[in-house]
Amino acid sequence: MPAAAPGLLERGHADEVLRASRVSRFSVSSPPVAHSAVAAAAFATATFLILLWGVASLGAVESAAVAYLGLLAPAALAAGVAYQMYPAMGATITLGRCALVAAVDLGVVMAFSLVGTLVPWRAPDVWVWGLLSGTALAASANMLVFAATSDPRLSVAAVPSLALPAGALAVLTALGSIDARQALLGAYFVAVFLAAAALWAFIVVSPFRRNFGENGLVLLQALLDAWAGWSKPPGGGGPARGTLAMEAFFARHGQPREVAFRAAAFRRPGDEGLLWFLPDLHPGPYADLGGSDLPAKAAAALPGHAVSAFHGASTHDENPCGREEVAKVTGAVLPALGRAEEDGSASRSRRITHGAVNLLAQGIGTHLVLVHSRSPASSDDIDATAGRDVERLLLAEGGAPGVALIDAHNCVAGDLGRTAEGSREHAELAAAARIAARGVSSEARGAFKVGFARRVLPPGAAREFAVGRQGIAATVVEAGGQKTAYVLIDGNNLKAGLREAMLDAIQGTVEMGEVLTTDNHAVNTTMGADNEVGSRRDNQPLVEEVAAAVRQATDDLRLATVAWASDRVAGVRVFGPGLTVKMSATINAAVSVMGAAYIACMSAALLGCAVLALTGL
Secondary structure (H helix, E strand, O other): OOOOOOOOOOOOOHHHHHHHHHHHHHHHOOOOOOHHHHHHHHHHHHHHHHHOOOOOOHHHHHHHHHHHHHHHHHHHHHHHHHHHHHOOOOOOOOOHHHHHHHHHHHHHHHHHHHHHOOOOOOOOOOOHHHHHHHHHHHHHHHHHHHHOOOOHHHHHHHHOOOOOHHHHHHHHHHOOOOOHHHHHHHHHHHHHHHHHHHHHHHHHHHHHHHOOOOOHHHHHHHHHHHOOOOOOOOOOOOOOOOOOOHHHHHHHHHHEEEEEEEEEEEEEEEEEEEEEEEOOOOOOOOOOOOOHHHHHHHHHHHOOOEEEOOOOOOOHHHHOOOHHHHHHHHHHHHHHOOOOEOOOEOOOOOOEEEEEEEEEEEEOOOOEEEEEEEEOOOOOOOOOHHHHHHHHHHHHHHOOOOOEEEEEEEEOOOOOEEEOOOOOHHHHHHHHHHHHHHHHHEEEEEEEEEEEEOOOOOOOHHHHHHOOOOEEEEEEEEEEEEEEEEEEEOOEEEEOOHHHHHHHEOOOOOOEEEEEEEEOOOHHOOOOOOEOOOOOOOOOOHHHHHHHHHHHHHHHEEEEEEEEEEEEEEEEEEEOOOOHHHHHHHHHHHHHHHHHHHHHHHHHHHHHHHHHHHOOO
């Protein structure tokens, strides 16, 4: 068997579309409330000790009052205000997120207070400026967090964010620890940091306004909600509000198209449930947006069927703008199949290699099935125009009444290996398809059997191997004494070398086979952007799952017929040329400046506050 595929640290193919998924790292899960509460109390206690034994040399009572009444209590109050305020406005927030924000606030203040203790005693009031600067920085961070995760209006987010600095100033003033001038400067600090945070937000989201004329904060909040699912109804009763907002954005900038599909219903005595679905749609762009998780959406729309949603000739230009666009296509499948005629014949399969193209070809019913791979060369999307050109060529030459071109999408490396119209790859595919059509047409036709099995991985294994909700689906077709396996993994491409390892594992069970992926972009939010199937060093358990699925499908073999149907659905809104690249470039531009812009803005705010403190203005 080939060497195990490279591990997580060796991943990284150059896909600007997927690289935009980096923003999903900001949609992290909050720890349990109890953990955040303990951390907040620990930070407050550490600040108490710093004030008691550090440069400030406050008494125990005064230090405790500042740490617990001036910091811990206002941080808890801010969390409570946010938790009550946002749901009342129809926005989404969780108690865990509020508690985490409070704990982080107190950690920031503790760090600033600690820095204040390191300044020589000749500047005795530096602890004041450290503490007040810490509360101001925490307030500005709160404002950004609340705006990005709950409601995009900075003015609204500032309301709970001001509780911490206001509480600290009030307690310090009441204790006489600071005078009126210092209290006024502390208020200035807050204004300076909030202004710096607002400037940072303007810088980061400006690409959205420049490129789309849209409010970038609104889109950022919707995008993070779509990834994290914060506003999903309880019990999985529908998509997050951010998902719907992003799909509405895509629809505003997308284009209506006429979308074709093919479907094959395999029928066996007492079982009519196996259905192959091949739409001219792309299962992207990210998370649950648009066509992402298309295999699961198709399965939900076609109940009573074991659905295998294959990846056809399509790129991100064919991403459906919303789930309702997917529904337009899936809703036409069963009526089309109702008009289709059954055929009980199939041929043996053949493998054709031409140039870098590797085709598995088989006649099943009225259609010539062509499964395209370039492995071991990198193998990614086939342009829709290139795919349609190949199908038209074969139909014109009379190779078969119908052609189903499937993109196996099963090997990825640094060069994605996309098949663009008019390219060398396109020419090689067309030549290989013509050879395949002639070869399959010479094969004898006869009755065939079909077996099917699906193995859905447990959540931990699914995350580890980057496999989506539909798991591993194996269809085995036996014709002319030959068994051919079509193994469909619900994921986005395979690590180079993994296809060959899987094919080796099913030898002896079947004579021919191919391993395909659905190109499901829903998996690109779990472990990073470049998240192909087999992202760990030890992929042997995944290989064994594939082998087991093929064995189960072989054990399920029964005589079958197949009914092929195709149709075209008008008015399906898709991304169209350039939208995905433009969107991804915009997200990438925003992400690329986040870190540097934040450091610059906060450093400028800190410098401004230091000048205010030193001059006493």
